[in-house]
Amino acid sequence: MAELQEFIDDRPDAREVRKALAVKLVYQGYKYEEIQTILDVSLGSITSWKQAYEEDGISGLRLNHKGKKSYLTAQQREEVLSWLQTKECWELGELEYKLAFEYDVTYESKRSYYDLFDAAGISWKKTTSLNPKADEDAVAAKKKEIETLLARHRQEIEEGKLRVLLLDECHLMWGDLSGYVWGKTDQEIAVRVVNIRDKQTYYGAVDYLEGSLLLKAYNAGNSENTIDYLRYLLDQSPQSKITSFFGDGASYHRSHLVQNFLGEVNQDLSQEEWKIHCVRFAPNCPSQNPIEDIWLQAKTWVRRFCALIPSFSHLKWMFEWFIRHTTFDFATLQMYGAFSEIKY
Incomplete structure (x- = not known):
């Protein structure tokens, strides 16, 4: 250990110091992952430096030491x-393991490994959720059903006599404010959040033809609030019938209370004359509903101002302002067919 410290103290070259320091930290009991974070080096480099030191002593850490090669041939690169x-x-x-044990190559910088990933078309990305319970056949069948339904009523939709609304709930939490900003490398950027679990539930319905979204805040998602929101949609559409497509999972969307309400509203009317017709998407597949893209865009937008939002009430105000002053034009808003506002 003293030998390593003496080498560190005497060497002016930062690359040699980093090698020796990595080996020293190994012997001091640090985990390889911890050393990787501290020194910003690859796990493979730590292993090779330790091995070089154990085989050749201090000389194994010098830059002119002939250890493992640090490059791939053109053929090897194509193989990788x-x-x-x-x-x-x-x-x-x-x-790292592939290069070290099959090609005897260890890079000192993680950047070299990242370059290989980049050349292979692989990037660092956040994972998305995929419900394994989703039935692809059921989703495809429901998509065909919706396309057929809308096509059959194209004239009514484009004349404004039938309003198609895609409905879902969104739960905005104070913790949603956390995001990415530009800041000094050596400083942590803190955003004041008293309680990340503070939550506001919103019901929303995007107009399939116009791209606008009808938003209303509630204390929770349940049958009573679902009924109240459906009443709100009827009030906002006095000259139109409504076909509303619900999100895919909430049990209260199909509760007896909701069914009884729909029965009262549509009482004594034929199905073609119903004031409001509610259709549920196939279960366990949120991507069927384009409104999911709107919730995501709204949350992404408010994160841009995370350093300027002092309270949860301000966060809610900005979220609502964005929703109510934006006309949305996602490609997914035409996933069930393209429609235009036309007067026949």
Whole structure:
């Protein structure tokens, strides 16, 4: 240990110091992952430096030491890039292991591994949720059903006699404010959040033809509030019948209270004359509902101002302002067919 410290003290080259320091930290009991974070080096480099020190002593840490090579031949690089196409998801350690044990190559900088990922068309990204219970056949069948329904009523929709609304709830939490900003590298950027669990529930319905969203705040999602929101939609559409497509999972969307309300509103009317017709999407597949993209865009927008929002009430105000003053034009808003506002 003293030998390593003496080498660190005497060496002016930062690259040699980093090697020696990594080995020293290993012997001091630090985990490889901790050293990786502290020194910003790859796990494979730590392993190779430790091995070089154990085999050749201090000389194994010098820059002119001939240890493992630090490059791939053109053929080897193509082999690695082909290998990286065999899976959808990778860990950095898998690539380090592949290069170290099959090609005897260890890079000192993680940037070299990232460059290989980039050349293979692989980028660092956030995972998205996928419900394994989703039935692809049921989703496809429901999409066909909706397309057929809307096509059959195209003239009514484009004349404004039938309003198509895609409905869902959104739960805005104070913790949603946390996001990414530009700041000084050596400083943590803190956003004042008293309680990340503070929550506001919103019911929303995006107009399939106009791209506007009808928003109303509630204390929770339940049958009573669902009925109140449906009444609100009827009040906002006095000259139109409504076909509303619900989100895919909430049990209160199909509760007896909601069914009884629909029965009262549509009482003594034929199905073609119903004031409001509610259709549920196939279960366990939120991507069927374009309103999900709107909730995401609204939350992304308020995060841009995270350093300027002092309270949860201000966060709610900004979220609501964005929703009410934006006309949405996502490609997914035409996923069930393209419609235009036309006077026949």
